[in-house]
Amino acid sequence: MPELPEVETTRRGIAPHLEGQRVSRVIVRERRLRWPIPEDLDVRLSGQRIVLVERRAKYLLINAEVGTLISHLGMSGNLRLVEIGMPAAKHEHVDIELESGLALRYTDPRRFGAMLWSQDPHNHQLLIRLGPEPLTDLFDGDRLFELSRGRSMAVKPFIMDNAVVVGVGNIYATEALFAAGIDPRREAKGISRGRYLKLAVEIKRILAAAIERGGTTLRDFIGGDGQPGYFQQELFVYGRGGEACKVCGSELRNVMLGQRASVFCPKCQS
DNA sequence: CCAGCCCCCTGAGGGC
DNA sequence: TGCCCTCAGGGGGCTG
Structure with missing residues (x-):
């Protein structure tokens, strides 16, 4: 959840x-x-x-x-x-x-x-090694670029690494990569600084928008006030594999990355 | 250090 | 209706 x-x-x-x-x-x-x-x-x-x-x-x-x-x-x-x-x-x-x-x-x-x-x-042991909060100035595209040099893993699991930035799970990593036009399968080290600047902006924008909507309710999420979230209405790709891209109409593809399901548009993301 | 894989657990949904 | 399989929003920990 x-x-x-x-x-x-x-x-x-x-x-x-x-x-x-x-x-x-x-x-x-x-x-x-x-x-x-x-x-x-x-x-x-x-x-x-x-x-x-x-x-x-x-x-x-x-x-x-x-x-x-x-x-x-x-x-x-x-x-x-x-x-x-x-x-x-x-x-x-x-x-x-x-x-x-x-x-x-x-x-x-x-x-x-x-x-x-x-x-x-x-x-605490569980918190001491965490990376920066995504909605602060400690996180930006320069950080993504610098930490990604030499990293051969795919960009999607890279931005889900809590040592890089915290709080970017499967839904929002998938959505941010779509918004930034980046293919989630690409090697982290092969992406330019300019594209990481865009990606960081999109991560911040999407997380902030999701908080505004009270989060994403896929099956059962309720907030502390007992209300569901509404951000799922604004998802472009997550959970939509096989359906049409809302931007270009291409069929969205499913792929497994780092043991987690991922969806992307083969035309909008490269 | 890094990448890849496994696991913890229950429930929902699809196929037959 | 039931059974069996697969998959799920996280993330620690192990191996090579």
């Missing part, structure tokens, strides 16, 4: 209900996520006030007075607010109950997500 726009949509939906609130208790029904939820999460978090809800890459950082809950939604996770006492359905693994009477509920059928505890989240 979630790429950067979906995680950011979630953050914006839940933050106003969490910040300033005190946690009354934490209920863990299923501890087996990507890594086990710490046994002492309830003890660590209960009684503390939540200070700030941040996002770094696709991680949500729920900062309490002492310590931070690091959450990742994996492929199928979501976080939303429910009223305390709302019966939990299948796959609704965690409730963080607040004194307001609401609870932050974590749902994740595939359990590829994570809920960890850290005193220093930005230096």
Whole structure:
């Protein structure tokens, strides 16, 4: 499910209900996520006030007075607010109950997500090596060009590498390469600086637009406010293999790159 | 360091 | 309707 726009949509939906609130208790029904939820999460978090809800890459950082809950939604996770006492359905693994009477509920059928505890989240093992945020000036086409020299891998997995830039998953990598007119199969090292400048602009434009629309809902994504996203209406290529290109009418092609499905237009992308 | 591949897990959708 | 196969928005970790 979630790429950067979906995680950011979630953050914006839940933050106003969490910040300033005190946690009354934490209920863990299923501890087996990507890594086990710490046994002492309830003890660590209960009684503390939540200070700030941040996002770094696709991680949500729920900062309490002492310590931070690091959450990742994996492929199928979501976080939303429910009223305390709302019966939990299948796959609704965690409730963080607040004194307001609401609870932050974590749902994740595939359990590829994570809920960890850290005193220093930005230096946590999972976050320390992450590249820059795509919507900041630390990310630009010059960075793509410089890091791509000598890299023989295809450009699509290259821009999905979290050490290069974070938050560009399969949907938005596919869409950005279409918008920039670049064939996703090309070797990263063979692409010019000028084309990388264009690609970086398109990555930023598409991620920003997707956040504006509340993310992309393909099957089941809901933001923290329980609403779906609407960016899927604006997808040009992702999930449209075999259909006609919206720009030139050519048949869109499916190809596998780095173990992930990719779609491109053989006429618009080269 | 890099590229390529495997895996974690459940559910949806298509073919028969 | 049921069964079996393939695939899915992420990303850590292993091998060569």
